[in-house]
Amino acid sequence: MLGLYAFFYGLVHLSSFVSFDHVFEVAEIVKDIFKRPFITVGFTALVLLVPLAVTSTDRMVRRLGAKRWLALHQLVYVIAPLGVLHFWWMVKADLTEPAIYAAIVAGLLGYRVVAKLKESRRRARGAARGGDSAAARKWLSVVERRPVGAGRASLQPARARRSRRNGRAMSRVSTSE
Numbered sequence: 001m002l003g004l005y006a007f008f009y010g011l012v013h014l015s016s017f018v019s020f021d022h023v024f025e026v027a028e029i030v031k032d033i034f035k036r037p038f039i040t041v042g043f044t045a046l047v048l049l050v051p052l053a054v055t056s057t058d059r060m061v062r063r064l065g066a067k068r069w070l071a072l073h074q075l076v077y078v079i080a081p082l083g084v085l086h087f088w089w090m091v092k093a094d095l096t097e098p099a100i101y102a103a104i105v106a107g108l109l110g111y112r113v114v115a116k117l118k119e120s121r122r123r124a125r126g127a128a129r130g131g132d133s134a135a136a137r138k139w140l141s142v143v144e145r146r147p148v149g150a151g152r153a154s155l156q157p158a159r160a161r162r163s164r165r166n167g168r169a170m171s172r173v174s175t176s177e
Contacts, residue, residue: 038089
């Protein structure tokens with residue numbers, strides 16, 4: 001929802017630029033986009049936000065598939081710094097507010113980088129120990145030990161078990177006995 005808010009804010013920002021600054025003069029708007037770098041950067045960020053806004057619904061996530069949807073939404077890591085750069089270049093006198101926004105975006109993006117590095121190191125250590133090997137994960141995804149009755153257990157393929165959550169079928173894999 002925050003991304004849709006950012007897209008809506010960008011559209012309102014663009015519409016005020018088009019209506020108040022250029023009174024709908026398309027030739028002047030296009031000339032201004034190429035003449036002033038901060039407008040070019042802001043317009044680029046807004047254009048990059050369009051596919052994210054269009055694909056923000058649950059239906060589009062299912063249509064694209066989770067991997068493609070996540071790959072597309074990685075654009076946010078380009079768009080956020082472009083938005084800060086647009087604001088930074090637009091301000092002429094006091095850079096305090098753009099610097100605050102830059103620090104917030106840098107902190108959030110830095111946190112994501114650190115979290116990703118920690119996750120990859122954790123996976124590498126787990127695979128090196130053999131406790132979290134690819135073969136073990138594959139076996140757990142195919143077969144799970146599941147209690148059926150009083151003290152009895154059965155082996156059942158993981159893809160046969162489905163639960164409904166938010167209208168979507170999700171596979172349930174449990175490693176507990």
